[in-house]
Amino acid sequence: MADDLDRIDRQLLRLLQKDGRTPNAELADKAHISPATCHRRVQRLLAGGHVRDIRAQLDPAKLDLATLAIVGVVLDRSTPDSFAAFERAAQDMPAVLDCYLVAGDFDYFVKIRVRDMADFNRLHAARLIALPGVRQTRTFFVMKEVVDNRPLDI
Template sequence: MEESFNRVLNRIDRNILRHLQANGRLTNAELAKATNISPATCHRRTQALTEAGHLSKVMGHVNPASVDLGTLVMVGVILDRSTPQSFAEFEQAVDGMKELLDCHLVAGDFDYLLKIRVRDMISFNTLHTRMLIALPGVRQIRTFFVLKEIKENAPLAF
């Protein structure tokens, strides 16, 4: 009988997600042992969690400095219009930017907050000149260079 994961996650499901969030490289056998369930049950539940959308992906975290992308920049963007069309045009335009890590539509002083990784300030200046100010509908951009990363990509607390 197939379990339904449309319901609230139970203790075992949450335990599986917590362990995978902490270490996505765990084998099924290691994960089963850590969560005190059989490997077959663990595999079945992990598959069900993935299919239900609770587990979207498991990936390694690359040290940005080791690949010469040590400069983190946060950018606040204000569009000249707040219409569904202007939002859609902006979102489509930023989708292909390889330097863009995150893009969030937000409430408050900005329409969007962007998280960008580049080599250095010169690289960001080039990106700013060639791409950011040319994005459709952009009225204003405010740039914040991150001086120190205190906490990044912390595990979800659930």
């Protein structure tokens, strides 16, 4: 819970969000605590699930994955079984970066990264519309990433 975090815990989380590779001694210095205390607190934050993962943020353009699409998906049925089947299938697609169950005109929004439009067309024809229960999709191609993966405001 956020209530069990004090000012130092929040500072450590902000610093880790900015750069998860920061060495413990540098992290401790920036948080104005001893390295031993810093290590203990970071381990507690990890064990408590406050930090889900620490990983590198890659540059998609340099990896030939510059095209980003957001796909709105409507399922043919709104049942727990159809939602579960769709979610399992979406989790098995490497091109799917994020998948959100949403309220409104769509059942899901799926964030997909591919090489180019031709790559997306192949993926759409072969995999997306074949996902369990998909009745309709509407694709939005991202022209510019204005804010992407912003750190949480804690």
